[in-house]
Amino acid sequence: MARNCLAVVLAAGEGTRMKSAKSKVLHSVGNLPMIAHVVGAAQAAKVDAVSLVVGRDADAVASAANTGLPISTHEQTERLGTAHAVLAAREAIERGFDDILVVFGDTPLITAETLRNARQSLDDGADVVVIGFRTENPHGYGRLIEEDGELVAIREHKDASEEERKITFCNGGMMAIAGNKALKLLDAVGNENAKGEYYLTDIVGLARENGGTVTAIEASAEEVLGVDTRAGLARVEALWQARKRHDLLMAGVTMRAPETVFLSHDTLIEADAVIEPNVVFGPGATVRSGATIHAFSHIEGATVERGCSVGPFARLRPGASLQAGAKVGNFCEVKNAEIGEGAKVNHLTYVGDAEIGAKANIGAGTITCNYDGFNKHRTTIGEGAFVGSNSSLVAPVTIGAQAYVASGSVITRDVPDEALAFGRAQQANKQGLGKKLRERLQADKERREKAGD
Structure with missing residues (x-):
């Protein structure tokens, strides 16, 4: 024409x-x-x-x-x-x-x-x-x-x-x-x-x-639908979502319960990706072939490469980039961070402003402490590093390749390659003191109850 x-x-x-x-x-x-x-x-x-x-x-x-x-x-x-x-x-x-x-x-x-x-x-x-x-x-x-x-x-x-x-x-x-x-x-x-x-x-x-x-x-009748009310807007949203889901299904994407998946105008999901129920895609989400997004996850401004696993109950925020075969497990949040090929961020973990090397393993409850109240700082974790559960990595900080961080550590200084870092207080056991403390606390409680506190 x-x-x-x-x-x-x-x-x-x-x-x-x-x-x-x-x-x-x-x-x-x-x-x-x-x-x-x-x-x-x-x-x-x-x-x-x-x-x-x-x-x-x-x-x-x-x-x-x-x-x-x-x-x-x-x-x-x-x-x-x-x-x-x-x-x-x-x-x-x-x-x-x-x-x-x-x-x-x-x-x-x-x-x-x-x-x-x-x-x-x-x-x-x-x-x-x-x-x-x-x-x-x-x-x-x-x-x-x-x-x-x-x-x-x-x-x-x-x-x-x-x-x-x-x-x-x-x-x-x-x-x-x-x-x-x-x-x-x-x-x-x-x-x-x-x-x-x-x-x-x-x-x-x-x-x-x-x-x-x-x-x-x-x-089609739906094409000419105008929106005059919030109810009309919700109706059009539902029709648009149904159209977008259908297009993805026909393109080879698996959705276990498509009616529960919510998409954005620019959501890109490749064939052979699997989307479980109750997943929400905000703007800027890309999911490559072979990746699985498990139930109740939220993805926005993030890229999930081939063969990755996300969730359930995971949140990928803008700037998150998962390389091939990486895993972000349940109740994890990733923001402005690259998770290297085959790396694992398994559960209950926050990774922000960070770079995680290939095949690194980040234990449960780990936090990259990226914000000092005024500025953001970056955490770098090398290939094959292991970070034990319940660790706090205070940025800016680097964990070297093949390094270990002991569980419960607070890491404030760089850890060299292949080193083992302990960043926790020395444990001390006081024999019998637990019993005395329990008795004192019980007595205090009884006094308060008697006084009507």
């Missing part, structure tokens, strides 16, 4: 029913603002530029929509209908594009395929292309009335005849318009209606009156 295209994204709605301090298009689906989903679909449909029609939070909306395409913003100061909203982008439309796509910033499930199909219909000779959907319950929707393959009218439910109300092909609101006719059609839209607003749907009749061709294409 050698045609150029402008996407006009309507994003000026107040979204008062969201009951939110921010514009509704900034609310996220799959940890990505809705506006970014819409612009991303337009970009994948090969549009050349995007015009955002904005209201409040204009700068934030423009920032969230930035995918690398040329973007212009146009403020809609009055809310006088959808055609009026599109005309807010008049300056951009006047630059001259072959195709104009009109989409909504609160429809994050719209696909690039549907937008490409709309553009193709323009290329095939249509002047206006309406994106519709089919539903078994069309009550309240505008009906798309077709004759001989053309769209002849969009009839609102209240104005439709009994026969027309049986039509299940409904208006989804989004359109494609031939660029050389867009402004003429939009300027001809009047506001002679009960609300005194300028409706985009009127260009269907206007185009036909001028001898133009109007067609409709079909999208």
